[in-house]
Amino acid sequence: MRIVGILLVLAGWLIPVVGIAITQSRAARFVLVLLGIAVTLFGIVGVLNKAHLKNAIWKV
Amino acid sequence: MRSRVRMTTCCLWAAICLLLLCGFPALGLAQSASSTQAAAAKPAPAPAPAMDAPLDVKAAQPPSTDDLAAKGDPGGTSTGTVSDVVVSDSKKGLTLADVVNQVGQNRIGINFTWTLITGFLVMFMQAGFAIVETGLCRAKNANHTMMMNFMVYGFGLFAFWVCGFAIQMGGGAPYATLGGIYPLNSEHVVxxxxxxxGLFGTHGFFLSGASYDVGVMVLFLFQMVFMDTALTIVTGSCAERWKYVAFAVSSIFMGAITYPLFANWAWGGGWLSQLGGNFGLGHGYCDFAGSGVVHAVGGITALAxxxxxxxxxxxxxxxxxxxxxxxxDLLVVLTGCFILAFGWFGFNPGSTLGASGNGALRIGSIAVNTMLAGCTGSFGAILYMWIRYGKPDASMTGNGLLAGLVAITAPSGFVNTVGSAIIGLVAGVLVCISVEYIERVLKVDDPVGAISVHGVNGIWGVISVGLFADGASNYGGSWNGVxxxxxxxxxxxxxxxxxQxxxxxxxxxxxxxISYVAGWVMDVIIGQRVSAEDELEGLDIPEMGALCYPEFALQHQGVAPSGGMAAD
Structure with missing residues (x-):
């Protein structure tokens, strides 16, 4: 799960980076940047942090 | 009566003569008629003075050395005159070249002094961070927390000298305010x-070779104390359970790799700073003093x-x-917040890297923006906590002040005072909401609120440049080459x-x-966390070998500091 989370985090960064090269449209770039940030946050909060909480010290 | 008429007539004639002499050329009436005559009458431009010709020093009225020797200069009117201009060739005496060079060196001297002194202020922020974090931790971990903050300075400095500075600034030249710094001219670009x-710089390792340069040294000192600020953020969020050896390795890695990489992309001529020139995105990523480069990097590493x-x-x-x-100890927490607020006057105004030329006089408005955002940040936090919990919470008010300062760090050079007040106010409320969210929803333990103060508000500061930058500041004609x-x-x-x-x-x-993978690898190899027994006992003895407050421990065991039994 951790590796999936890290891959999602990096994929979220790549979306806007590639996006600004393939489109000149300001609105499209804006949407792609927000999408990338959302994917990265999902990778951190939804996947990585969940993986850590599964075996959290206070659950033992 | 007759004399009055004669006087009026004289005045009229005088006015007419004046009009003829000055008025017509000014109105352009005489221009076409006498353009050739005017050209002929116009005196030829004086030849440019020879740069190496001796100047008439007496005309500048240098003070008499005999007078100065006899009376001194109590009024300060005779000190710092033409006599103090450095002469390159004593045989020739003072030349125009000497004067011009002195003017240039004065400008760079002012900028060096400004940058160094503001760098010293930022260095003092380490003391503020140390006592804020230690005060927010429990007494049984005080020595451990203090020692992390103390040694992060040394570990970070060493790593930054070895390679961090080169990665960050190795391709950042020229820096006009510091005399160019031309040795730092090599960026690895794909x-x-x-x-x-641009990915990383390649000149300046160990500050050796051509980097043995006065301007490079000034820039190194200033950038080094910034880097150390980022490192010390992590010690707060990981306090009270972090192995000291893991902290040491982690700090060296961050000072050598993680921080310099992002700093290169933003400040060293790297790809983020070129988004404007390459992709038409404004002026590229703009981060005046480091909400993103320093605080968000520290806060995000702290989260990982x-x-x-x-x-x-x-x-x-x-x-x-x-x-x-x-x-x-709330006393040291709030004292530390004040020390940090004081140091921030080095952090933000110092980021002009000069006080003379290239728009550097904007240091006044940067300092006021910094002050205002810190003020409204503490307002936001105290009001939020007062309304929500019925009491003005001291530690969150301190965090609100810091959050406002963190948030204004990136926009401080680009916004007006109204913008800075709003940015600070939002930051003060945001830090309270974020602390609650990270603690209750994410269930990530952050004893000092570093992730919220520096990470979340660092990001808010970066975004606020893209919202509030008012287009009134123009350092040296362009920012990031746009x-x-x-x-x-x-x-x-x-x-x-x-x-942004x-x-x-x-x-x-x-x-x-990067931070997560590096931390994970370190966890596998050396382990990040102390044992449960050590954590429950407090890390001062197991990790550091000495208590921060030995008398308190003796009292707790029933023994008074003097050696007698303590009263119950």
């Missing part, structure tokens, strides 16, 4: 998607490591509800906001990923 992407290390024992109940674990002033969304440039958001995406994407 071509991707048809554009050049806090997730790996896990919460302190006793922080969460079995059902996941959090317990309050108050710090042991001419004109930086404007945010509210002042007509939406593309600047996109550049790409910076945010890079912070939470790349910097988080």
């Amino acid at each position: 071509t991707f998607l048809g554009k050049p992407w 490591l806090s997730m790996i290390i896990g919460p302190r024992i006793g922080k969460y109940n079995r059902n996941g509800t959090p317990n309050a674990m108050p710090g042991h 001419s004109g002033s930086v404007r945010g969304l509210f002042y007509g440039d939406a593309s600047q906001l996109i550049a 958001l790409i910076g945010v995406g890079t912070l939470i994407g790349v910097i988080f990923a």
Whole structure:
């Protein structure tokens, strides 16, 4: 799960980076940047942090 | 009566003569008629004075040395005159070249002095961070927390000298305010998607070779204390359960790799700073003094490591509800906040890297913006806590002040006072909401609120440049190589906001990923967390070998400091 989370985090960064090269449209770039940030946050909060909480010290 | 008429007539004639002499040429009436005559009458331009010709020093009225020797200069009117201009050739005496060179060196001297002194102020912030973090931790871990803050300075400095500075600034030249710094002129660039992407600098390792340069030294000192600020953020969020050896390795890695990489992309001529020139996104990623480069990098690394290390024992109940674990000394916490606020006057105004030329006089408004945002940040936090919990919480008010200062760090050079007040106020409320969210929803334990103060508000500061930059500041004609002033969304440039958001995406994407993977590898090899026994006992003895407050421990055991039995 951790590796999936890290891959999602990096994929979220790549979306806007590639996006600004393939489109000149300001609105499209804006949407792609927000999408990338959302994917990265999902990778951190939804996947990585969940993986850590599964075996959290206070659950033992 | 007759004399009055004669006087009036004289005045009239005088007025007519004046009009003839001055008025017609001014009105342009005589221009066409006498253009050739005027050209002929115009005196030839004086030949430029020879730069190496001796100047008439007597004309500048140098003070008499005999007078100075006899009377001194109590009024300060005879000190710092033509006599003090450095002469390059004593045989020739003072020349125009000497005067001009002196003017240039004075400007760079002012900028060196400004940058160094503000760097010293930022260095003093380490003391503020140390006591804020130690005060917010429990007394049984005070020595451990203090020693992390103390040694992060040494570990970070060493790593930055070895390679961090070269990676960050090795391709950053020229820096006009510091005399050019031309030795730092090599950036490793790759071509991707048809554009050049600067990734890291390659000059300046160990400050050796051509980097043995006065300007490079000034820049190194200033950038080094910034880097150390980022490192010390992590010690707060991981406090009270972090192995000291893991902290040492982690700090060296961050000072050598993680921080310099992002700093290069933003400040060293790297790809984020070139988003304007390469992709037409405003002025590229703009971060005046480091909300993103310093604070968000520190805060995001803190989040990654806090997730790996896990919460302190006793922080969460079995059902996941959090317990309050108050710090042991609010006095030092709030004193530390004041020290940090003082140091911030080095952090933000010092980031002009000069006080003379290239728009550096804007240091006045940068200092006021810094002051205002800190003020409204503490307002926001105290009001939020007062309304929500019925009491003005001291530690959150301190965090509100710091949050406002963190948030204004990136925009301080680009916004007006109204913008800075709003940015600070939002930061003060945001830090309270964020602390609650991270503690209760994410269940990530952050004893001092570093992730919220520095990470979340660092990101808010980066975004606020893209919203509030008012287009009124124009350092040296351009920023990141794009001419004109930086404007945010509210002042007509939406593309600047996109550049800022790409910076945010890079912070939470790349910097988080690097920090997380490095922390994970260290966890596997050396282990990040102390044993449960050590944690429950307090880390002062198991990790450091000495208590911070030995008398308190003796009293707790029933023995008074003097050796007698303590009263119950």
